[in-house]
Structure formats: C-alpha cells, structure tokens
Amino acid sequence: MSDLRFLSLEKLTLSYGKNIAVPEMDLDIAKGELVALLGPSGCGKTTTMRAIAGLMAPSSGSIILDNVDITRSPANKRPVGLVFQSYALFPHLNVYENVAFGLKLMGVRGSLLDETVKEGLKTVGLSTFATRKPAELSGGQQQRVSLARSMVMEPKVLLLDEPLSNLDARLRLEMRNELQRVQKESGVTMIFVTHDQVEALAMADRIIVMLDGHIEQIGTPEDIYNRPISDFVADFVGFENVFSLNDGKLKTANGMVALSGDIPADAKGLAWRPAMVTLGDGPFEGTIRGTSFAGGTREYLLETSLGQIKAECDASLPAHAFGATLKFDLPVARAASLSRVGSL
Amino acid sequence: MTSRLFSPIVLLLVLTFLIGPFLIIIAASLSAGETLAFPPQGLSLRWVFKVFEVESFRASFGISMFLAIGGTLAALILGIPASYALSRYKVPGAETIRTIVSSPIIVPGIIVGLALLRYFVVPFNFGILFALFMAHTALILPYAVRVVSASLNNLRSDIEEAAVLLGSSRVGAFFRVVMPNIRGGILAAFILGFVTSFNQVPVSLFLSGPGVRTLPIDMLSYMEITYDPSVAALSALLAFMSLGIVFLAERFLGFSRYV
Numbered sequence: 001m002s003d004l005r006f007l008s009l010e011k012l013t014l015s016y017g018k019n020i021a022v023p024e025m026d027l028d029i030a031k032g033e034l035v036a037l038l039g040p041s042g043c044g045k046t047t048t049m050r051a052i053a054g055l056m057a058p059s060s061g062s063i064i065l066d067n068v069d070i071t072r073s074p075a076n077k078r079p080v081g082l083v084f085q086s087y088a089l090f091p092h093l094n095v096y097e098n099v100a101f102g103l104k105l106m107g108v109r110g111s112l113l114d115e116t117v118k119e120g121l122k123t124v125g126l127s128t129f130a131t132r133k134p135a136e137l138s139g140g141q142q143q144r145v146s147l148a149r150s151m152v153m154e155p156k157v158l159l160l161d162e163p164l165s166n167l168d169a170r171l172r173l174e175m176r177n178e179l180q181r182v183q184k185e186s187g188v189t190m191i192f193v194t195h196d197q198v199e200a201l202a203m204a205d206r207i208i209v210m211l212d213g214h215i216e217q218i219g220t221p222e223d224i225y226n227r228p229i230s231d232f233v234a235d236f237v238g239f240e241n242v243f244s245l246n247d248g249k250l251k252t253a254n255g256m257v258a259l260s261g262d263i264p265a266d267a268k269g270l271a272w273r274p275a276m277v278t279l280g281d282g283p284f285e286g287t288i289r290g291t292s293f294a295g296g297t298r299e300y301l302l303e304t305s306l307g308q309i310k311a312e313c314d315a316s317l318p319a320h321a322f323g324a325t326l327k328f329d330l331p332v333a334r335a336a337s338l339s340r341v342g343s344l
Numbered sequence: 345m346t347s348r349l350f351s352p353i354v355l356l357l358v359l360t361f362l363i364g365p366f367l368i369i370i371a372a373s374l375s376a377g378e379t380l381a382f383p384p385q386g387l388s389l390r391w392v393f394k395v396f397e398v399e400s401f402r403a404s405f406g407i408s409m410f411l412a413i414g415g416t417l418a419a420l421i422l423g424i425p426a427s428y429a430l431s432r433y434k435v436p437g438a439e440t441i442r443t444i445v446s447s448p449i450i451v452p453g454i455i456v457g458l459a460l461l462r463y464f465v466v467p468f469n470f471g472i473l474f475a476l477f478m479a480h481t482a483l484i485l486p487y488a489v490r491v492v493s494a495s496l497n498n499l500r501s502d503i504e505e506a507a508v509l510l511g512s513s514r515v516g517a518f519f520r521v522v523m524p525n526i527r528g529g530i531l532a533a534f535i536l537g538f539v540t541s542f543n544q545v546p547v548s549l550f551l552s553g554p555g556v557r558t559l560p561i562d563m564l565s566y567m568e569i570t571y572d573p574s575v576a577a578l579s580a581l582l583a584f585m586s587l588g589i590v591f592l593a594e595r596f597l598g599f600s601r602y603v
Contacts, residue, residue, distance in 0.1 A: 055505055076508045088506035091499075092524040101520075102510030153510065 006031035006189055007157055012061035014047050021047045022213040024061065034183050036200035037193045039210035045193045049159050053082045066156055081150030085161040087142040089134035095145050096130040102153045120152040123182060140171045151186065160192035164199055176203055197237050201225055209233050230340040231269050239271035240310040244341045253307040261332030269338035272330055274299055274312035282329025288322055302326065366583060373577035380573050391573040401578065404562035408542055411558060415480030416537035420530060423488030431496040446486045453546030461550045472553040479547050484537035491536060495529025528597050535593045539586055
C-alpha cells in the first residue's frame with residue numbers, strides 16, 4: 001500500500017501572498033512511476049513541483065514521502081532531486097566537479113566519490129567530458145550533466161522542470177528516450193513538468209492534467225488521449241470539436257442541435273477529433289474555409305451551422321476545393337463523452 | 345580628403361591631452377636642476393631617490409595604503425551583501441537605496457568633505473584616522489555596489505537553489521556557488537576602490553589633520569613650501585603604480601569587462 005502512496009500530497013495549499021495558486025490538492029504517486037504534470041502556463045504545476053522540492057513552503061496541507069512527513073523539512077535535507085529547466089550548472093566547476101558537488105556535501109570522499117561520479121557520467125554518456133566547463137557544452141549535454149548531478153544523489157523522487165523545452169526537435173526525441181531509459185534502469189520515481197501534451201503522452205506512465213491550480217484529470221496516456229473527461233482536457237489533447245450538451249442536444253452558436261444515436265446518460269458534453277468527423281455524407285453541411293495538407297492526412301476547416309468544424313481525411317482521397325460545400329456527420333458512437341464542461 | 349585627415353588629428357589631440365601631462369611629469373622628475381621645470385635641466389635620478397628620503401612622504405604613503413586597502417575591504421564587506429540583497433530580493437525602495445548608495449560619487453567631493461567635517465567629525469570628536477577611514481569607505485561603497493551588482497545580475501539565481509537541493513545550506517550556497525562566480529567582479533571592485541581612494545583629494549583635504557595626512561594631501565603641502573622636482577618624481581611613481589595595477593588586472597581578469 002505504501003508503494004502506491006510513495007509520495008502523497010494531502011490537502012496541499014500553495015499560495016503567493018494572498019493569491020492561492022494551488023488550493024487543497026490531493027495526489028498519490030506510486031514508487032518507480034514516471035509521472036507527467038501537464039498543463040498550460042500558470043496552472044500551478046511548477047508551483048507544485050517547487051513545493052515538493054522544498055523551495056516553497058505550503059500554507060497548509062502536507063507532503064508525505066516514503067512514510068515520512070517532509071512538509072516542514074528544509075530543501076537541503078529532502079531526498080528529492082530537481083533538474084532545472086535552465087539546468088543550473090555551476091559555471092565555475094567542470095562537469096566532474098558539478099556531479100561531485102552534492103556527494104561531497106554528503107561526506108562521500110576518495111575512491112567511492114570518484115567511482116560514483118564516473119558511474120553517473122557513464123550513465124548519461126558523458127565520460128569523456130569530465131574536464132569540460134558547462135559553457136563548453138551543448139544544451140543537450142548540459143541537460144545530461146544536470147541529470148547525472150541529481151541522479152548520483154540517489155533521490156527518492158526526481159523532479160524535472162520542462163526537461164525538453166530548451167532542446168531542438170531532434171535532441172528532444174533523443175532526450176525523451178534517454179530520460180525513459182535512465183528512469184526505468186534506476187527505478188527512481190520521476191515527476192516531470194511540461195506544457196507539451198505530446199511529450200507527456202510519449203514519456204509518462206501516468207499523466208496529471210492540471211488547470212487553474214486543480215487536477216483536471218489523472219490517467220494513463222491512453223486514458224487521457226482517448227477518454228478525456230472534460231472539455232479542457234479534450235481540447236488540450238486534440239479533440240478540436242468540443243460541444244456541451246443540453247437535454248441531449250448539442251449546444252452550438254446557432255442554438256440546440258439534435259444528434260442521432262445514443263448519447264450516454266451522464267454526458268455533459270461530446271468531443272470529436274478531426275479524424276472522427278465523417279466527411280462526404282451525413283445530416284450536416286459545411287463550406288470549406290481552409291485546407292491543409294499534413295502528409296498522410298488532409299485537414300479541412302468547415303464553416304457550418306454548428307460553428308466551425310475541423311475535419312480530417314486520408315490524403316490519398318481526392319482533395320475538396322476551397323469554398324466547396326460538403327456533407328458531414330458527427331457520429332455519437334465515436335465521440336468522447338465528457339462528464340465535465342465549462343472550463344473552456 | 346579633409347574628413348580623412350580630420351579624425352587622426354582629433355585622435356592625436358586627445359592622446360596628447362591625455363598622455364602629455366604624464367610625459368611632462370616624467371621628464372620633469374628626471375631633471376638635475378633644483379626647481380620644478382620643463383623642459384628639465386639636465387638628466388639625473390636624484391629626485392626619484394629623494395622621494396624615498398622624505399619622512400612625511402613615507403608616513404603619508406602608509407596612511408594612504410591603509411585607507412585604500414582598509415577602506416576598500418570595508419566597502420566590499422558592506423557592499424557585497426547589499427548588492428546581493430538588491431539583486432536577489434524584492435527590496436522595498438530598491439531604487440532609492442541604489443541612489444543613496446551612489447550619492448558620494450554624485451555630490452562634489454568638496455561638499456562631502458565639508459559636510460563630514462562640520463556635521464560628523466567635529467560634533468562627535470572623531471579621531472582623524474577614523475574619520476578618514478569612514479569617509480573613504482563611504483566613497484568606495486558606490487563602486488563596490490555597482491561592480492558587484494553587475495556581476496551578480498549576470499549570474500543566474502537558480503544555481504543557488506540547485507546547490508540547496510544538493511544539500512547545501514542557503515549561506516553555504518552563497519559561498520560555494522555565488523562567490524566563486526563573482527570573484528572577478530569583486531577583484532575589479534577592489535582595484536577600482538583602491539585607485540579611487542588612493543587618488544582622492546577633496547574629501548581627504550578637509551579631514552586630514554596634524555600628523556595624519558594622505559599622500560596626495562602631503563604632496564600638496566610639500567609643494568607649498570618646497571618647489572623641487574621630487575613631487576614630480578613621486579607623481580610619476582604613483583602613476584606607474586596605478587598603471588601597473590590596472591595592467592595586471594586587465595591581463596589576468598579582463599578588468600574592462602567589469603567596469
């Protein structure tokens with residue numbers, strides 16, 4: 001049981017002066033999990049991370065790590081590591097000394113220190129860079145040093161702040177795999193903060209979607225991607241056609257519209273990805289106001305009586321002309337049913 | 345054509361005005377004659393040696409060194425924490441504090457000296473050396489805060505948090521990761537402060553008293569009585585000392601990056 005509640009936030013309230021950033025948050029994280037804190041900027045994800053690290057004191061509630069209440073323990077006494085978005089390497093120390101910094105403070109000396117640092121550098125593939133200064137490294141290499149510097153401390157929880165945001169697209173893919181590998185090999189509980197849903201979906205075992213200081217949804221990447229429970233999450237993961245329901249009818253810009261098909265009784269809204277919209281047939285009509293070719297697919301922006309609809313179809317099908325009128329359907333059977341709406 | 349000639353001529357004039365007096369002083373100090381004169385009458389090193397024989401020059405050189413080194417150290421001890429607070433925390437009225445700290449270099453030295461004498465030294469009956477020490481510290485403080493602040497602002501503050509998360513205390517983080525990275529700025533502030541204090545005249549003029557004078561003041565009073573080339577020789581020696589310090593600083597620290 002304690003493994004499933006390895007890290008627990010209990011009614012954690014975080015505030016800046018009188019502004020409450022995160023009110024009464026409850027969250028359990030299991031041992032060895034790779035968790036993403038996903039949300040737009042200002043949603044409280046970074047604040048939550050800083051509170052776990054001890055860089056910010058909560059105004060109430062508690063943080064339990066491995067059955068120990070660490071709410072009041074100072075940041076330098078917590079078994080928590082943090083990889084900063086800017087890497088925060090010490091510019092006056094070389095790579096080796098950066099990695100050795102925390103170990104020396106722990107009192108590790110001599111051959112044990114040397115072995116641990118070298119092992120850490122080997123894990124991130126930087127053995128030959130030991131004597132370089134941070135300024136002589138690329139962004140990706142700095143990221144690895146920062147990771148090694150935290151990992152050699154064997155933290156119980158490793159936090160990463162936007163770990164991939166400062167890297168270019170190709171390095172990002174490489175680093176994604178690298179982070180996953182390090183996490184799986186070491187078994188460390190890892191929480192990373194990101195605003196990029198693709199990153200979260202690709203890396204995490206579990207995703208916590210945050211909005212305005214509260215948790216909007218927790219689930220596996222599959223849950224989040226296929227079964228968003230609110231209009232916000234649906235929109236965030238690419239359901240671009242989101243509608244609220246009222247009395248089993250879609251609420252649109254031009255009034256209520258009935259759909260054929262069985263709408264789940266508890267649904268407060270329905271959402272479709274562009275690919276879920278049936279094109280060429282159906283009870284609705286739309287005028288093409290935009291097309292874009294995306295390799296395997298072609299996207300259409302339709303102006304309809306329901307408002308704007310985004311639809312997508314196989315690019316091998318003949319393209320429809322700009323301004324043409326198309327029939328389409330929003331099939332209820334394919335829609336994600338939302339149990340909460342109103343956050344958009 | 346005229347414009348092509350114009351800028352070298354201006355450059356030459358500026359250089360002449362900047363370096364000319366220095367060259368004249370060196371030439372005058374090498375004179376063999378009895379009075380300060382240019383061009384020098386004959387060549388000799390006798391006035392250079394004379395400098396080291398004048399008792400009051402030796403005493404006032406000691407006092408100037410003490411004030412320059414002691415005052416600069418005191419200004420750094422006060423200025424480093426002040427700069428740190430101004431750059432890292434949201435200090436209420438930070439701009440006002442910066443202005444107040446800078447005021448000794450904005451207000452003319454004569455006024456600072458007079459004010460210190462009239463409202464500080466006389467009413468409280470401070471010793472001359474103590475008064476000079478306080479005044480020099482206050483004069484150097486603005487440079488210390490300016491130069492150290494510039495270094496601190498170039499240093500990311502998250503490295504301190506990183507050090508804390510790796511087990512260091514807040515104070516430990518300052519000494520382990522902040523100080524080593526602003527070392528260049530601190531040394532630059534030290535040199536700037538040292539030179540400022542050593543060459544300071546107006547404030548020292550008011551605060552100097554019987555038996556306790558800084559070297560520039562001593563030179564002034566020496567010249568009132570004796571008009572021999574030893575003053576020129578001393579000026580040249582001091583100029584070489586300042587030049588040497590700045591040269592070494594530039595060579596080893598890249599001094600100009602910080603000022």
